[in-house]
Amino acid sequence: MTPALTRLREAGARAWWLLRELNGEHAYDRYVAHARSHDPGVRVLTRREFENRRVDRRDADPREGGGCC
């Protein structure tokens, strides 16, 4: 691959990473890494369980987010 193309691919990968990070799509990976590093034997939640719990926490404490003025 030519260097220009490689650079373009890298830039694309960065932009995609930023977009996914902005949308919180890496939260699950972070959680798994965190849980494993503290106790390797622990049962890790599935992605579904994790994402559902994450959004349900906002039911109890809705102060996150905003978008008023």
Add this chain to the structure above:
Amino acid sequence: MSRTSPRSIAVWLLVAAIGAAGWVAIALARGEKISATWIVAAAVGSYLIAQRFYARFIARRVLRVDDTRATPAERHNDGVDYHPTDKRVLFGHHFAAIAGAGPLVGPVLAAQMGYLPGTIWIIVGVIFAGAVQDMVVLFFSTRRNGKSLGQMARDEIGRIGGIAALIAVFAIMIIILAVLALVVVQALAHSAWGTFSIGMTIPIALFMGGYLRFLRPGKVTEVSLIGVVLLLAAIMGGRWVSESSFADAFVLSPKTLVICLVVYGFVAAVLPVWMLLAPRDYLSTFMKIGTIVLLAVGVLVANPDVNVPAVSEFASSGTGPVFAGSLFPFAFITIACGALSGFHSLISAGTTPKMIQKESQIPGIGYGSMLMESFVAIMALICACVLDPGLYYAMNAPAGVLGDTVQSASQAVAGFGFTISPEALQHAADQVGEESLIARTGGAPTLAVGMSMILAKAFGSTGMMSFWYHFALMFEALFILTAVDAATRVGRFMLQDTIGNVVPRFRDKDWKPAIWICSAVVVLCWGYFLWVGVSDPLGGINQLYPLFGIANQLLASIALTISTTLLIKSGRLKWAWVTALPLAWALAVTMTASYQKLFSDNPKIGFWAQRSTYADALEAGKVLAPAKTLDDMSTVITNSTVTGTLMAVFAGLTLVVFFSCLCVSVAHLRGKSKLPLQEDPYVKSELEVPAFSLRKPQTEEKELVGAGAE
């Protein structure tokens, strides 16, 4: 200074030159029309200089940010609430959380004073007041584990100040919700197209919620893209609906819309977050960033001329039809968001401090996001100023003054000193696919017309104007409905906590009756003011918008007071002017405005004078225009009493906080302080911030995703 390279000096000289050129072009215009590009140049040049020099000065000298000190994100890193987040990503989060419909509405209304006062206040205000407030509050909350503004007030200035701050926050939030909802009602009233496409956002959000919950958990980017496509389809479908035989089903009166919104607000606040709020949040963040970029490109490409005068005669006479009162203080009240918005202090203290990697990122995120919001306000101002002034007043004066027909509106506009023919008025409405544009107050329709002109000019084809118009309306309504949903929940949460002091069970966040009761109370509170807004014969925006602006800046005064006290308590007295000067300005503006709104002899400005004028007339059995019946007269009297009382309460609460802070500061300076500084102890930072890393390699991710078998 030795590190400054010649290249950097050259770049900053260029930036300064661009900014200066913008200001010179604005300042030297004498009667001739100027291009909107000059306003953009002045703004961007000033922002860059302020970010590079003033924000850095505040960070280094005043706050003394310390990168060897671990932030809450590093100390508590739990992978969920607290985790050190990439600064660009956090900037995006923070910006999406502070920016909403506010900066789009205020500048449009303030265009009544001409473009100059708004431009100067938005740029100078953000640099010396708004962005400073956001950044300093963010800093203090970061040093306090991400505590909220209310908690900081309680801990640092004592119980009375803390309680006053809490009540003020709640009351101000109700008014903000009511006024924002009023903007939506004004935008959708009698418009089948708008009502249909906004209504469609509810099933779209429900679909997205179900998709994330049941089909593909966590795939936010994917579902957001699907959502945006559906949203665009809904806007295009709106044209078809408005031309179809069942269009009448979507033509709703303002009062019907109020009932719909109140019911929607309640249902949305008690439904689980995943169904409606979370997907709406994703959708509005996408739309927010996308549309702002689109508009910025549009302004630069279209390069429109500014059509309103630099300073209109309403600035000094104070008799403007959009809102009453003269330049000082009312232009500064009308533009709150975008220049100085107290609401941001609630965001800056809370989520963002728990995610910051290093203290040195505080100016980029806190100050920078606010500059970005200010830029949005500048765009909104430009959208309003490219409109023909005749059209602007025909859209923004109260319905009672303009009458129902294009002829009566044209005459009324001539009375303000501007001209627009009835045919031109009808043509403008036809172009954007509306039956009528008369008295479409609230800012959103005006912004949408301006935006549709700019985008149609930039990307060719006037045939697209009606699409852009409804696109802009949808974008604003989407923000507002998301904010209504989110803020109703926050209000409910605060109320549950407060009632919990008396009835402990209310603190239980899973106990449904508490959730329902508190949600209903919050919805009815803002619903009441919303009803007042649509039923007031004097025009709801005219009556309520100043209350909203004053409330927001009173909240800013509270945040700046607390910040100044914290600067003094933490031994930074020498630099306390950094927040004390904007505080003095905010207090001068809000207190003058509150005083005039309460006690002015002019019944168009003062609530008490308005009340007694109408009460006297009612006693004599007379009907004063724009009221049409004796019932209207009673409505005016009740409304001015309620809004006047509320204004007095706001101002009173702010003064309570101010004097509590003053006592604490004086006690501290005399060495008699009973309330010690509550800063978290120093913990050495171990965190290295990589320049840029795609933190999770692809292979590892695959393995991790497969980790927890279902």
